[in-house]
Amino acid sequence: MWGGSPLGLSSAAVPSPPRSSRERARLQVDERRSQLLELGLQLFSDHSYDELSIDDIARAAGISKGLLYHYFPSKRDYYVEVVRRAAGQLIERTDAASQEVSVEALHGALDAYLDFVDQHARSYVALVRGGIGSDPEVVQLLEATRRTLTERIVSRISADEPPPLLRLALRGWIGLVESASLDWLDRREVPREQLRGLLEQMLVATIMAAGVTPPVL
Amino acid sequence: MWGGSPLGLSSAAVPSPPRSSRERARLQVDERRSQLLELGLQLFSDHSYDELSIDDIARAAGISKGLLYHYFPSKRDYYVEVVRRAAGQLIERTDAASQEVSVEALHGALDAYLDFVDQHARSYVALVRGGIGSDPEVVQLLEATRRTLTERIVSRISADEPPPLLRLALRGWIGLVESASLDWLDRREVPREQLRGLLEQMLVATIMAAGVTPPVL
DNA sequence: ACGCGCTATTGAATCAAAGTCAATAGTCGA
DNA sequence: TCGACTATTGACTTTGATTCAATAGCGCGT
Numbered sequence: 016m017w018g019g020s021p022l023g024l025s026s027a028a029v030p031s032p033p034r035s036s037r038e039r040a041r042l043q044v045d046e047r048r049s050q051l052l053e054l055g056l057q058l059f060s061d062h063s064y065d066e067l068s069i070d071d072i073a074r075a076a077g078i079s080k081g082l083l084y085h086y087f088p089s090k091r092d093y094y095v096e097v098v099r100r101a102a103g104q105l106i107e108r109t110d111a112a113s114q115e116v117s118v119e120a121l122h123g124a125l126d127a128y129l130d131f132v133d134q135h136a137r138s139y140v141a142l143v144r145g146g147i148g149s150d151p152e153v154v155q156l157l158e159a160t161r162r163t164l165t166e167r168i169v170s171r172i173s174a175d176e177p178p179p180l181l182r183l184a185l186r187g188w189i190g191l192v193e194s195a196s197l198d199w200l201d202r203r204e205v206p207r208e209q210l211r212g213l214l215e216q217m218l219v220a221t222i223m224a225a226g227v228t229p230p231v232l
Numbered sequence: 233m234w235g236g237s238p239l240g241l242s243s244a245a246v247p248s249p250p251r252s253s254r255e256r257a258r259l260q261v262d263e264r265r266s267q268l269l270e271l272g273l274q275l276f277s278d279h280s281y282d283e284l285s286i287d288d289i290a291r292a293a294g295i296s297k298g299l300l301y302h303y304f305p306s307k308r309d310y311y312v313e314v315v316r317r318a319a320g321q322l323i324e325r326t327d328a329a330s331q332e333v334s335v336e337a338l339h340g341a342l343d344a345y346l347d348f349v350d351q352h353a354r355s356y357v358a359l360v361r362g363g364i365g366s367d368p369e370v371v372q373l374l375e376a377t378r379r380t381l382t383e384r385i386v387s388r389i390s391a392d393e394p395p396p397l398l399r400l401a402l403r404g405w406i407g408l409v410e411s412a413s414l415d416w417l418d419r420r421e422v423p424r425e426q427l428r429g430l431l432e433q434m435l436v437a438t439i440m441a442a443g444v445t446p447p448v449l
Numbered sequence: 450a451c452g453c454g455c456t457a458t459t460g461a462a463t464c465a466a467a468g469t470c471a472a473t474a475g476t477c478g479a
Numbered sequence: 480t481c482g483a484c485t486a487t488t489g490a491c492t493t494t495g496a497t498t499c500a501a502t503a504g505c506g507c508g509t
Contacts, residue, residue, distance in 0.1 A: 041475045041486055063367065066281075068466055079488045117471065144362065144371070150280065154361070161318055179421035184430055187412035194407020204396035213401055213441055220437035224430055258457055258504045285495060296459045303495065 040077075047084050051076055055097035062135035064094060097151050101142045102160040105131055109164070121218070124167065127213050132196045133207070140200065143193045161189050168218070172227065184225035188218055257294075268293055275352035283313060312369050318359045319377040326381070330435035336434070341384065342428050349413045350424070357417065360410045378406050385435070389444065392407055401442035404418055405435055 043048070053077050058067055069090055073080040087093035090097070109127040132139050145153055165185050169177050192214055199210050222228075259267070271293050273286055286307055290297040304310035326344040349356050362370060382402050386394050394402070409431055416427050439445075 022341065044486080047486080062318070063468095069273035069468085070466075080467090081489070082487055085486070088468095090450085090467065176320040179419070180426060181432065183412055183415055183419075183422055183427070184434075186415040188429070190411025191404040191408035194410075198400055198403040202396070202400075205400055209397060210400070213397065213404070215405070216441040217434075218403075220434065220441065224433040224437065264457080282495095286497085287495075297496090298460070298498085299458055302457070305497095413457080429496065 045085075047078075047082075051083065051093070052097055052100050055093060055102055056138055059094065059103060060141045069073055091150065092103055095150070095156065098142065098153055099156055101138050102156055105134075105139075105142070106160060106163055117165065121168075121215060122211075125214055128192070129196070129207060129211060130165075132200065136200050140197060143197065161186070165189060172222065178225075178227075181222070181225040181227055184221045188221040191221075248421075261303075264295075264299075268300065268303060269314055269317050272310060273318055273355055276311065276314055277358045303323070308367065312367070312373065315359065316373055318355050319373055321352075322359070323377060323380055324355075337388065338385075338432060340429075342431055344422060345409070346428060349417065352419050358415065361412060368444070374418070382406055389439065395442075395444075398439070398442040398444055401438045405438040408434055408438075412441055 054071065058072060058075060059206050069080050069083060070092075075082075087096060105128075108172065109124060110159050116121075143157070145157060152188065172181075195210065195214065199205060199207075272289070275289060275292060281365060286297050286300060289310075290300055293300070300310065304313060322345075325348050360374070362374060386398075386402065389398075390431060412427065412431065416424075
């Protein structure tokens, strides 16, 4: 059903192993590991989890299947690590902007977020769509990422735990940001500033709807 | 990695085949088909796609593996049909309320939606989380479902195609509804009416943020 | 009632892809 | 230069999806 040929993606779709040296290239553990994660991010951005076989991945990396298992205990673990790395990048790249204060802070944070969305469109889509069907670990990972993003905002509203309704509302807003971002990538009908403006306004509305007076703006 | 025992879910986790009659029970095509879809909805609500093997499903249905393939060309197709049915139910159950007018209409529609969320919690979660990693057909199916839901609302704002920004904003709102619903199910910290109120307010805010004056409210 | 054909149903065989492991071979320190 | 350590391999095992020829309920015509 999936791919007509033996594997949906042969030499054509998947990057070939490093050009020349077709010998055993022995790398340092960390190098290889991050090479594999890097590659995984690319591959999973273009192909769904079970479109990609371990053999495909190994071939694309120019290594044997066995080696993949030397680095990751299972395909699933490998996938989870790839997602973890992507989530980490999202957190990182949107971090710088969050140190400023007040209005500019929000502005900057959203800009950074949309930068990421824009520049890593395919990875972003793969990331938020969550890949594997409800793998508990992936779900948890994504949820943790969203929490981190949320907390940056919450911390600007109050130092304490937010009341339940506000938490719920903010969680909803994150969902809004993700859905809007996906739709935006898909159509590109609206200028980016307009999207940012929309998300900003919606955040304010969210906070107010939760019965809290927004401190800034 | 996944289940310790041969299959993560043996007789314990999965409903047993129909009590008595352990002979070939020959059913009408439509009966069997919907029995299988019904069962699938339950199973996939509790277990992820690849936690469930075809054998598990067949065993739970009290039929042979081969018969499943008589009804559905592949496990994936089976899954897609199950999702389609669940999406259909969501659309159905929230449909009655959408024929009324104005404020009550929105109220009623959201109530119906939250009824579904509440009563079919597990299926709802499985549904919106999308199951399989970005299976194109599933993604498309869910997107179509969201569009249907959105259009019920849009049609009350204007008869025409909504401007791009409004479309985008409403798509975002749907994401907000889904995220908030999931979070609500997960924690149950907030009374249901409060959630409905939040979603209502957010819809108004969404429409306004998109630069449109909401016709009602 | 009775047999006959249609097709729902089965179970064993096939195939693909995940996961294992003993054997091989770079590389680095002495 | 020589081991020793371990990254790397490839062939094997296992698991689970998919196929298919053979079997057997059930309704229909007589």
